[in-house]
Amino acid sequence: MNSKEILTIFMSYFITYAKESTHEENKVKELNKNLVTLSDLKEICKGYSDISEFVYKLSDSDFQFLKIFFDLDKEEGYYTGFFESSKLSGTLTSDQIDNLEHFERHVKLSCHQRDYIVNNFMRVSKGVSHVDTELKDFKGEIEDIENNIRKVINNVDKASKGIENIETKVKKAENKVNGIYSEFVGILGVFTALSFALMGSVQVFGNILKNIDTPTVGNIGYVLVVGGIYLLLIYLVIMTLFIGMKKVFKEGSEYQFNRAFTWRIIGTSAGLVLLGFILVVIH
Known part of the structure; x- marks a missing residue:
């Protein structure tokens, strides 16, 4: 299997784990075992482009569960709890800790980028829907929309040059503005x-x-x-x-x-x- 397929297996397991409301002891041990295995895979943990692609292609529901697993919706949860306890117990080497820290940062950064992009496009969509009914402020609103689009493009370019589908969405928004x-x-x-x-x-x-x-x-x-x-x-x-x-x-x-x-x-x-x-x- 290539690195993308291996990453998909681990991430799908994390999402499924977060969907379950309760976890028996054997489930917790299985999670710890998977995370230890992941910590040895440097290419997977530090493969930012593959991680970003996976996060951007997730459905909305799976994306929320992934955020829950990586403690983005609460202070300490599944991933942080395991990671902190493993560091304290000394079961992970320095290289394993470094790999998992890179993996966590890449996943959380991709989640924040996705939230930022979605929020910006929601603002753009709302702005476009109100243009027809507010002709008096037409010029000012269009300039605001275009500025938001430029900001989205700039931030997407900085975040990941390989996300071509984001550029396609921005072009569609610009075509809407030109149609108006x-x-x-x-x-x-x-x-x-x-x-x-x-x-x-x-x-x-x-x-x-x-x-x-x-x-x-x-x-x-x-x-x-x-x-x-x-x-x-x-x-x-x-x-x-x-x-x-x-x-x-x-x-x-x-x-x-x-x-x-x-x-x-x-x-x-x-x-x-x-x-x-x-x-x-x-x-």
């Missing part, structure tokens, strides 16, 4: 276009009314015809913009028209055009 930027710009674009469309309609009507020097029946009819047609066109433009905005929020979704309101717009436009034609013909 795109959505925000898309919304601004839709409402900017809508503002220009409304301003253009006001200008068109202003030009029409400006060219009418004397308000005759024919002129009024002409204005009603143009107004009816333009009302329908403006409604179509506005609906097109809202369809685009809907696609920005959710790709592939369709905007649901209000049929009653749409028919009112069509009826109003048709009525204005018809009335305008009647006035032009009468004139």
Whole structure:
């Protein structure tokens, strides 16, 4: 067996031991025997990269039991109790003690690194989830998120250069941030276009009314015809913009028209055009 497989056997035994609420005397002796055996394996005890990889790949429940075994959730437990009693009794050589001390430090450091990374990603996730609802503080929140991501990257690089999956998670978080930027710009674009469309309609009507020097029946009819047609066109433009905005929020979704309101717009436009034609013909 290679060093990773041997390490897995020992660590799995420690986790299983921590899961048991009570331990008989033979179980305690078996644990002591395993730890003494481990103390002779210098390559396993000082293999930081293998220890880190094992700790990072553990499930959440097994990770908690591993922390319990190595006394990270209480002052003195299974590992510390054995180690201290072995040093006092003189059953371990100086080399064995050195190996176990290195092993303990590597395991605890990996546990602290994992907790730190998970906590940072939880803060990043919470920050991203609140961005859409807090547009006023959008820029400041994004900068905080990016700073947190940079801190996570820097700390992960210092802790272990071989953890490639952490870099992948950070890139995914950055892609989320970039996607939010795109959505925000898309919304601004839709409402900017809508503002220009409304301003253009006001200008068109202003030009029409400006060219009418004397308000005759024919002129009024002409204005009603143009107004009816333009009302329908403006409604179509506005609906097109809202369809685009809907696609920005959710790709592939369709905007649901209000049929009653749409028919009112069509009826109003048709009525204005018809009335305008009647006035032009009468004139």
